[in-house]
Amino acid sequence: MNPIRHVHSRTLVLAHENIDTDRIIPARFLTTTSRAGLGQHAFQDWRYRSDGTPDPDFVLNRPDAQGCKILVAGRNFGCGSSREHAPWALLDAGLRAVISSEIADIFRANALKNGLLAITVEDAEHRFLLEHPGLELKIDLVAAEIELPDGGRFGFALEAFARHCLIEGVDQLGFLLRHDDAIRHFEEQHAA
């Protein structure tokens, strides 16, 4: 994975709480055997009307959504199904970070393993970000801070190892494989 130190972009805001992974990528697109190409179906049933035309009111369809890499979402983003197709779809749709006050456990783990920053901020900052769509943000992974256009900065939460892996481009499977001796030793002792 390529190292990631900063994400710099205007924000898109989806203020809805509890955006589940069925919403992010409906199950009928999960018959793929590839990771690629899911971006066109990200938020499919929200983004397109039943006749297949884009809903102009949906945030991703607005002209100013072009090039936005940061999604600010309501509390408990990514709940529900464990499908890694959800972060694959968001990345393929051009997103590089999701900010919320709470992110569901499995989605967050999946996102971070693919280089999609899934980070949480305090309620006050979250509210501020939700109320100011289109804000130009700089997410600084090294400092673990978000910088506002006026230079103001505030912290975000991200588990230490995940942050290290993002910054250094650490391959987690490679990391695990290097512990083969410890795993073999454990297996020799382990009954179950």
Next chain:
Amino acid sequence: MAARTLLDKLWGAHQVMAETPETPALLYVDLHLVHEVTSPQAFAELRARRLRVRRPERVLATLDHSTPTLAADAQGRRPYITPEAEAQVSMLERNCREFGVELLGIDHPQRGIVHVIGPELGATQPGMTIVCGDSHTSTHGAFGALAFGIGTSEVGHVLATQCLLQRKPRAMAVEVRGRLQPGVSAKDLVLHIIGRIGIDGGTGCVIEYRGEAIRALSMEERMTVCNMSIEAGARAGMIAPDEVTFAWLKGRPRAPRGAAWERAIGRWKALHSDPDACFERRVEIDAGAVRPTLSYGTHPGMVLDIDATVPAPGDAQAQRALDYMGLRAGARLAGTPVDVVFVGSCTNGRLSDLRAAAAVLRGRRVAGSVRMLVVPGSAAVKRAAELEGLDAVFRTAGAEWRESGCSMCIAMNGDRVAPGQLAVSTSNRNFEGRQGPGARTVLASPAAAAAAAVAGCIADPRAYLITEAVA
């Protein structure tokens, strides 16, 4: 030694390396369950890196999500919804052959929903760590296992190393006092619990279900409760094993036998939280206060007692949920017309669930306006149900009796609810579009689903059970 929770004990027994501030723990996985939807990209990763599966004997694969529930035709062709669905199934067959993984394939007599067959085979056992690329892996926690869903990258990690990098979740206790009333099921209980703690009430936690009402549940009921732990945001749910667990497992094909069984029982009896173990969060539930419970909104925390009225929406989002569901604040849920009834899924697709639905349907008919689909959770559940004539009860009542699979719970295989239709479903998620684009889902117990099928509208299942008892 300090008092430990069941989570502490299971975690400690599977730690290859303890966590530090810098790195998560290396956690060893005893049983890795695999299905066709979340595994292709993981096997591709192994292939690209020229890796083998480290412990093929700890991996068990099956087909459940993309598989048709209609039988093959005379030429043996199955009605896959798309060529992609069929290709996904072929891909798992090929991957299992190439990597030496056991596959309970499309025609195998032990095939079924991954969370139904693990326990059924006795592959799921107390004290194990169990993972699967599927969030309802929490089901297996009913046996006193630490079982949780993972993503596809992690499926690759486990295939290649039998380990995961994990931070230890927090321990949360849900104490269920007293006893469930007659006519109230484990599904009602778990929907009630999710309504109480919220769909993110368990985020970051493993829930241990405890208390008199939990001990009184059968093994299949315990699986229903643990299954929906993820709908409260929890990584896993678990119940300490006891005599109910041991009796259920004894003699299952992959359970230990003879002296090994005796030794296993000895180990399993130690798998409970110590009396003064400390939980980071505790919630108490009064089982006697639980009524037949159904969802009314667009997530599993939006639930109501059968005799309650739809609450006034507190915000725009709750209003959107009511609009999507076509419900009005102040209206009673009972009496709402129903188009589709689905009985099945890893939540409620076991034999006892089919019996509960059949008990309501016996001698009655599915309303003319309702399409009812009954999908057994596994091929073995299907055979057992047919042996006691449940298929005849369903068919005679006018329901469709299908081959096993995930079916209409996730609507990947062509079994779906049409836009705008309202389904009463024994599955686990009522998210917008979960059962098909525009589909409206009301989550319910098997008895409540069957009652809705007969009445043609949402109805109190207790009325039907009482009638039967008198007759």
